[in-house]
Amino acid sequence: MNPMTLNKYQLIIMADDKQVVLERILQVTRYRGFLINGMNAEVNTGNNVATITMTVSSERPISLLVDQINKLIDIKGVKVDNSDV
Amino acid sequence: MTESKTLTGSSLLFEVLQEHGIQHVFGYPGGAIMPIYDALYDSDVKHFLCRHEQGAAFSAVGYARAAGTVGVCFATSGPGATNLITGLADALADSIPIVAITGQVPTAAMGSDAFQEIDIFGLSLACTKHSFQVTDINELEKVLYQAFEIALEGRHGPVLVDIPKDIQLAAVTQRFDKLSHLRNKVKLPLADISKALELLTHAKQPILYVGGGVGMANAIEEVRDFANKTGMPSVSTLKGLGAINPDNENYLGMLGMHGTKAANIAVQESDLLVVVGARFDDRVTGKLDEFAPNAKVIHFDIDTAEINKRRTADAAILGDLKGNLPLLTMPLEIKAWQEQLQQMKTDFAWRYDHPGDNIFAPAVLKTVSDLMPSNTCVTTDVGQHQMWAAQHMSFDDPSNFLTSGGMGTMGFGLPAAIGAQISRPHDTVIVVSGDGSIMMNIQELATIKRYQIPVKIVLIDNAKLGMVRQWQDLFFDGRLSETDLSDNPDFVMLSRAFDIKSRMINKKSEVQAAIEEMLDHDGPYLLQVKIDATENVWPLVPPNTANHKMMEGV
Ligand SMILES: Cc1ncc(C[n+]2csc(CCOP(=O)(O)OP(=O)(O)O)c2C)c(N)n1
Ligand SMILES: [Mg+2]
Numbered sequence: 001m002n003p004m005t006l007n008k009y010q011l012i013i014m015a016d017d018k019q020v021v022l023e024r025i026l027q028v029t030r031y032r033g034f035l036i037n038g039m040n041a042e043v044n045t046g047n048n049v050a051t052i053t054m055t056v057s058s059e060r061p062i063s064l065l066v067d068q069i070n071k072l073i074d075i076k077g078v079k080v081d082n083s084d085v
Numbered sequence: 086m087t088e089s090k091t092l093t094g095s096s097l098l099f100e101v102l103q104e105h106g107i108q109h110v111f112g113y114p115g116g117a118i119m120p121i122y123d124a125l126y127d128s129d130v131k132h133f134l135c136r137h138e139q140g141a142a143f144s145a146v147g148y149a150r151a152a153g154t155v156g157v158c159f160a161t162s163g164p165g166a167t168n169l170i171t172g173l174a175d176a177l178a179d180s181i182p183i184v185a186i187t188g189q190v191p192t193a194a195m196g197s198d199a200f201q202e203i204d205i206f207g208l209s210l211a212c213t214k215h216s217f218q219v220t221d222i223n224e225l226e227k228v229l230y231q232a233f234e235i236a237l238e239g240r241h242g243p244v245l246v247d248i249p250k251d252i253q254l255a256a257v258t259q260r261f262d263k264l265s266h267l268r269n270k271v272k273l274p275l276a277d278i279s280k281a282l283e284l285l286t287h288a289k290q291p292i293l294y295v296g297g298g299v300g301m302a303n304a305i306e307e308v309r310d311f312a313n314k315t316g317m318p319s320v321s322t323l324k325g326l327g328a329i330n331p332d333n334e335n336y337l338g339m340l341g342m343h344g345t346k347a348a349n350i351a352v353q354e355s356d357l358l359v360v361v362g363a364r365f366d367d368r369v370t371g372k373l374d375e376f377a378p379n380a381k382v383i384h385f386d387i388d389t390a391e392i393n394k395r396r397t398a399d400a401a402i403l404g405d406l407k408g409n410l411p412l413l414t415m416p417l418e419i420k421a422w423q424e425q426l427q428q429m430k431t432d433f434a435w436r437y438d439h440p441g442d443n444i445f446a447p448a449v450l451k452t453v454s455d456l457m458p459s460n461t462c463v464t465t466d467v468g469q470h471q472m473w474a475a476q477h478m479s480f481d482d483p484s485n486f487l488t489s490g491g492m493g494t495m496g497f498g499l500p501a502a503i504g505a506q507i508s509r510p511h512d513t514v515i516v517v518s519g520d521g522s523i524m525m526n527i528q529e530l531a532t533i534k535r536y537q538i539p540v541k542i543v544l545i546d547n548a549k550l551g552m553v554r555q556w557q558d559l560f561f562d563g564r565l566s567e568t569d570l571s572d573n574p575d576f577v578m579l580s581r582a583f584d585i586k587s588r589m590i591n592k593k594s595e596v597q598a599a600i601e602e603m604l605d606h607d608g609p610y611l612l613q614v615k616i617d618a619t620e621n622v623w624p625l626v627p628p629n630t631a632n633h634k635m636m637e638g639v
Contacts, residue, residue, distance in 0.1 A: 020206070020218075027210045067390035073215040073235055 008037065008059035013069060014076040017043060017050040021074050025052060028068050034058040049076070091256040094225050094248065095124035098186065100505025101229040102130055107157050109133065109148065109507055110486040113168075117201060118122065118188025120253035122159075133507065133536060136528035138165050138502040142172020143526065145183045147504030149176075150487045151462050151514075153303070155236050155281050156504060157182040162190055162210060163201030166247075167208065171494060174212040176243035179324065180301060182236035183243045185213075191251040194221055207249050210458050214242025222255035230261065231576040240388040240471025241301055277400035278412055281383045284400055285315075285413055288357035290422045294316045294340070297324025297490065298362015298386060302501075308361055309589030312336070312416045318426045319347040322363050324490040327480035335423055337430055342370040342626045343472040346433040349624075349632040351426050352377050359413075360384045365395040366491070375631035385409060396482040428441075435477065442592050443617045447477045450517065452476035452601055453543060461513040462505045466498035466522030468552040470545035472622045474517040488541060496525030502540045503532055513541065513604070520546040520573050533609050542611040544576060547618045555621045559636070561629075582610040591615035 022041055029036055029072045037055040044050075056065065062080055069078050098121060101370055102110070111133045114122040115151040125132055126139050134143040138160040147157030159170050190199040202630070209216035210459075215235045217228045225248070228438050231246040293315075305328050320340040321327050329336045338433050340343040340352055350485060352358070358380045363369070370376040373395060384391075384398035385406050392401045403408050439445035450473050457463075463486040465471040471488055480486040487505060489497040498516045505512040523544060533540060547554075554568040569599070580587035586606055590599045605612045625639035 020210075024210055031211065064390075064394065067392075067394075071388070071390050080634070 006035070006059055007062070008055060008057045011054045011056060011061045011062075011066070011069070012079045012080045012081055013052040013054065014078075015050045015052065015072075015075065016074040017045055017048045018074050019044065021050055024072050024074065025054075025069060028072065029054070029056060029065060032065050032068050033060050035064050073077065086528045093120065093124065093253065094257065095120040095253045097125075097226055097257050098229065098248075098253075099124055099128040099130055099224060101511045102554045105155065105233050106356040107155070110157040110159055111135050111144040111148070112159030113138050113141055113161070113165060114159075115165045115188065117162035117190055117250050117253075118159060118165070118186075118253070120250060121186070121188065121248070121299060124126045132159075133503070133532065135216045135475070135500065135503075135529045137526065138168030138533065139171050140437075140503075140526050141528045142169045142183070142185065143497055144504035144507070144532075145185070145498035146176050146181050146462060146497075147487055147501030147506040149181050149183055149504075150501070151484055151505035152508035153484055154182075155233060156181070157186070158183065159186045161201065162205070163203045166205035167203060168244075170212055171496075172520055173209065173243045173245065175489055175497065177214060178213055179297065179489065180241045180271065181243065182241040184236055185243060186248045187245060188253070189218070189247045190248040192249045193251070193439065194248065203344050205245070207230060209245045209247075213245045216245040216247070216248040220249065222252050222257055224259070225252060225260060225263040230263070240298075251626060268322065276402045276404065276409065276574040278402065281400035281402060282415055284381050284383055285359070285415075288590050289419065290355045290415070291315075291317050291357040291359060291417070291419065292352050292355040292380070292415070293319035294352070294363055295319055295321045295325040295328045296363025297322060297483065299325055299328040299406065302362060302387065303353050304361075304406040304410060307410045307414075308405050309333075311410050312458065314414050315417045315418065316419060316423055317359065318423060319492055320344070322366065322369055322490070323475055323488060325363065325483065327483040328474060328485050329481040330481065337426060339475055340632070341366075342371065343476065343622055343624065344626075344632070345476070346624055346635065346637070347426065349431045349626070349635060350429060352380075353631065353633040355380045357381050357383065358570040361384075361410065362386065363389045370395070371626045374585055375629070383413075396575050411474050412562065423570070442581045442594070444591060444593055444596060444614055446473050446614070446616050447544070448593075449473050449543070449596055449600070450477040452596060453515065453517075456600055456604060457515060458513050458604075459514060462487065462502075462509060463515045463517060464488065464498045464502040464505060464526075465516070466518040467493045467495045468519045468549070468550070469520060469555065469620070470517055470519045470551070472552075473545070495522040498522060499526050499529045499542070500532075503529060503538050506538050506540050512563065514539075515541045515543060517543050517545065519551065520544060520548060520570050520576070521550045524573070527579075530580070530585060533585060534583040537608060539608050541606075542615055543603075544611060544613045546573070546576070546613050546615050547620065548573060549618050551618070551620075552622070554618070558595070558621075559625070576611065576613045585609045585611050587611040589613040589615065
């Protein structure tokens with residue numbers, strides 16, 4: 001994959017704040033064919049909500065990744081935000 | 086014992102298993118799971134000692150699939166846990182609800198490369214539906230409840246619970262309130278019912294494409310009712326076999342790489358696919374761009390992520406098939422299409438005439454199928470024999486045909502049959518295996534011996550890794566690299582070592598009587614059927630080819 005020619009998307013993910021949740025998201029993202037360009041994670045917050053924002057790129061439609069992340073049991077919701085990418 | 090005894094994590098585990106109706110588990114002990122095996126000693130749960138953790142995982146899968154419940158397996162930390170992985174992967178690919186319990190080194194030792202420590206929790210991320218590692222004794226009960234719930238909710242799948250040894254030994258001080266809500270992830274039901282109705286009424290050449298989801302949704306009755314009332318011709322995936330009544334005159338059999346000619350041509354010519362609990366797997370579609378090129382798609386599934394994953398749906402109906410399919414069940418005017426396909430079904434029917442004295446495997450499996458009692462459960466291994474079983478045996482329920490579909494795992498058949506037989510003690514269970522596959526979990530003959538599990542093994546012996554040999558002959562210039570098994574052990578003698586009655590046949594004239602003898606025998610039996618090493622599975626859709634361009638035998 002040439003990162004320059006791929007579509008870029010920003011995802012905002014809300015999850016149960018479990019230690020493993022970041023690993024799960026990273027695993028699914030890589031496996032489903034998306035490159036991670038950057039991420040910011042607020043995890044282990046003590047209030048049971050983790051918030052992860054990620055910029056990803058791929059040739060594949062973003063709905064494919066959104067559906068797969070949504071399937072993870074610890075995920076509360078995923079939003080695609082393309083306002084600034 | 087009436088006095089209140091402290092409840093440990095281990096005894097709590099058996100309490101929760103019993104609350105979930107689990108009477109049988111499959112496993113193998115070791116250091117980090119000893120407290121659980123100690124609690125087992127006092128428990129009413131019956132444990133089957135398999136001879137490899139992979140066998141335990143597959144027995145749990147076979148148990149779950151044959152009985153439509155959850156299967157449970159145990160393994161110790163480190164190598165015990167890693168030996169489960171192939172079984173978990175298989176269960177993930179085929180959406181089978183199992184709960185795997187692994188022992189882990191004590192929490193204080195975790196992360197220190199302790200003896201038999203492996204990060205099975207990390208390893209599980211890619212091969213389970215979900216997994217847990219319990220580090221607080223008072224979380225254990227809730228986690229176990231969640232594990233069972235997750236295994237069975239929505240699209241089924243395997244769940245792993247890793248329990249450190251100190252948690253197994255710790256005293257529970259806080260019980261979990263079972264009435265409190267566990268988890269509730271409400272998904273918006275997506276249902277283009279009116280769009281689907283419109284597509285349906287305009288279709289002239291519709292096909293019902295049936296997958297493994299039908300049996301798991303418990304929607305066999307609804308799907309058969311749909312097939313009958315609409316009169317829609319139907320095809321099945323490997324995992325969907327049994328969902329449609331095999332006697333339905335508009336049923337064309339399996340589609341895909343080794344599907345029937347009628348099924349594949351019908352799908353290619355269709356103008357509408359009604360897809361129920363199937364996912365356009367590559368073994369089904371062949372070259373995806375050329376799969377059913379003129380068809381619109383109505384896709385019923387429980388998993389949002391399957392909609393539009395490999396083929397765009399013109400109408401998607403998410404959720405419970407049992408409730409949703411009746412909304413589209415109505416008579417259709419498709420007589421010309423039905424007649425055209427019925428003719429094709431007759432023209433391309435399987436033929437069992439075969440020259441010479443050598444045994445023809447498709448005919449053997451057809452005879453087994455004709456002679457086996459009703460409600461027999463058949464498991465298979467992976468290879469040519471598996472495809473012949475799918476093609477030439479008939480099943481009246483998907484829970485009567487257990488085969489490793491998504492993962493195609495050699496070694497599945499024998500342990501899966503053990504699990505199936507334990508979950509359905511009154512039904513006949515038959516394994517159709519190959520001389521390559523059976524060696525992958527041959528140690529499970531010892532499980533059969535110990536518990537006198539009366540499974541019947543039909544070993545299709547071509548002295549080859551036949552499916553790979555077929556591809557080498559067809560696509561690699563006949564360069565037979567590492568596919569010869571002509572020095573296999575003497576399977577009859579091997580069976581005898583495990584007190585399993587056995588017989589070898591190699592002539593057509595012996596087939597019928599040998600199958601009758603096997604089926605009449607009360608205990609376990611292995612029938613070794615020697616066949617020609619050069620037989621191929623036909624038809625075959627070559628890789629990256631449209632399904633109607635299948636190769637056929639001469
Ligand atoms: C665990 C595993 N390893 C390798 C394969 C690749 N494979 C698919 S079919 C096959 C040959 C199987 O031989 P056998 O069990 O004798 O069946 P046959 O095709 O001869 O009927 C192999 C090696 C596989 N499916 N699973
Ligand atoms: Mg073979």
